[in-house]
Ligand SMILES: Cc1cc2nc3c(=O)[nH]c(=O)nc-3n(C[C@H](O)[C@H](O)[C@H](O)COP(=O)(O)OP(=O)(O)OC[C@H]3O[C@@H](n4cnc5c(N)ncnc54)[C@H](O)[C@@H]3O)c2cc1C
């Protein structure tokens with residue numbers, strides 16, 4: 350079985366995001382970019398499936414600017430076998446919408462015929478939480494979202510999902526789209542020898558046009574603003590003072 | 602212009618607070634029809650009919666809809682979509698599971714976690730863990746939208762909508778439910794509670810989390826946690842507050858032993874009053890706290906619990 354893992358290049362989760370003064374978006378010039386943290390978890394899970402003998406090939410895919418090849422090299426260094434880069438934008442500030450990403454992924458799935466797609470639950474830049482579900486709809490496949498446990502067993506997979514009420518376990522028919530949550534695993538670090546080896550692994554370059562997908566956004570970004578800042582608070586010196594302040598504020 | 606709202610129904614019961622908050626947002630878009638789907642949904646339908654702003658309720662009862670599985674639920678909504686310009690829901694994990702699937706079936710984008718309605722095509726939503734607010738204008742013929750409930754007030758309960766029973770769509774039979782692990786609790790629900798007390802890694806163990814729970818019970822509060830506390834097994838996953846957990850905006854939020862990473866702030870910084878208890882005076886949580894107490898939580902929390910008596 351082949352595993353397909355879509356990985357997105359996003360602003361590193363440690364970077365403090367700044368909104369551009371002209372309201373046109375956030376400033377991504379010269380900031381550290383990394384693989385979306387959820388996608389690292391997906392790559393790790395894919396490699397574990399291969400290590401467990403349940404998968405024989407792990408293919409990482411990224412859609413976006415040319416620099417996304419760095420993200421793919423990271424996936425390869427972690428242990429993915431090969432990668433596909435779909436260049437669909439030439440400016441880091443252009444985000445490809447989940448619907449367009451899902452359409453490109455569908456075309457790749459049709460070509461590659463993976464038995465499972467492991468995506469992240471959410472990209473930490475647009476916070477959409479949509480691509481896996483959309484791909485699943487386009488393919489007519491089952492979906493197991495927000496997975497914190499995954500057990501692939503022949504023609505079905507058991508997925509434990511993190512939901513508002515706690516945990517839900519479902520059984521999905523294969524092939525399936527799984528989106529992974531934070532507690533599924535702890536991704537490995539790429540070792541230096543593996544980083545070197547990754548440079549030689551195959552990385553195919555394509556464009557959105559190769560798949561006949563129109564990536565024109567459906568949502569026009571009218572403006573981007575900073576959220577309202579909170580008024581500065583105070584430090585209290587003791588529990589007594591805290592209780593007093595809370596009473597004054599009518600909070601208790 | 603008609604709006605179809607997927608009501609939040611769990612085990613036949615309507616989650617009134619989440620649904621009523623989404624109705625407030627949806628009513629800005631047009632006439633709201635609430636869809637209650639489940640193996641049993643009639644009682645939920647009756648409850649939804651009382652929400653002010655709901656003009657009609659559709660009840661779909663079918664075994665395939667029983668555990669909010671995405672595929673049959675999305676198929677049902679897509680089959681109804683012809684009559685509506687907007688398809689909306691509160692931004693719960695259920696809706697996040699279902700709505701993008703519906704949107705793709707309709708070949709439109711989904712607009713997740715909307716915090717403000719500008720007009721029928723234009724919405725505000727937080728991005729980058731709430732560090733920026735983006736206004737987007739949809740060019741799609743249908744808008745599929747989830748509403749962040751913490752930013753809308755619940756609609757009242759004096760309504761009397763008509764209730765109609767409908768059938769399910771054909772079940773794609775792609776997945777089946779195995780089990781739910783839900784911890785029963787007498788505490789208020791996290792996303793609707795007026796007071797939330799949350800513990801972080803600083804609490805140190807599952808046993809010590811009892812300190813947080815005792816303080817919460819004294820305040821009639823819900824209990825929350827940081828990701829680190831959940832990852833470490835001190836608290837269950839459904840207590841996680843943050844970018845990838847629940848978003849809360851209570852009147853009072855007490856953060857104990859939480860450093861205040863942006864991913865945590867994303868889930869609580871719209872709270873009215875924020876209290877932080879942390880032994881590190883440099884902790885970023887103090888930058889958003891109205892009242893900060895630099896102290897060891899193992900001294901401060903028992904003392905606070907006692908003095909709130
Ligand atoms: C993709 C992604 C998504 C994430 N989503 C979320 C999310 O939804 N929610 C979330 O919370 N985090 C999330 N995180 C994690 C986040 O980045 C932080 O790692 C996490 O919030 C830290 O939790 P913490 O504050 O409990 O732990 P720490 O950062 O370790 O802080 C512990 C604090 O406790 C204090 N402390 C220790 N002992 C005591 C004591 N005895 N008395 C008083 N204070 C004490 C310390 O001074 C410290 O400030 C996410 C991260 C990523 C990468």
Ligand SMILES: Nc1ncnc2c1ncn2[C@@H]1O[C@H](COP(=O)(O)O)[C@@H](O)[C@H]1O
Nearest residue numbers: 355356412468469471472477478479480
């Ligand atoms: N441009 C992209 N390239 C590759 N994978 C993507 C891209 N956008 C989204 N994904 C995948 O879809 C998941 C969810 O993203 P989103 O729906 O944007 O929140 C991510 O974690 C990735 O696995």
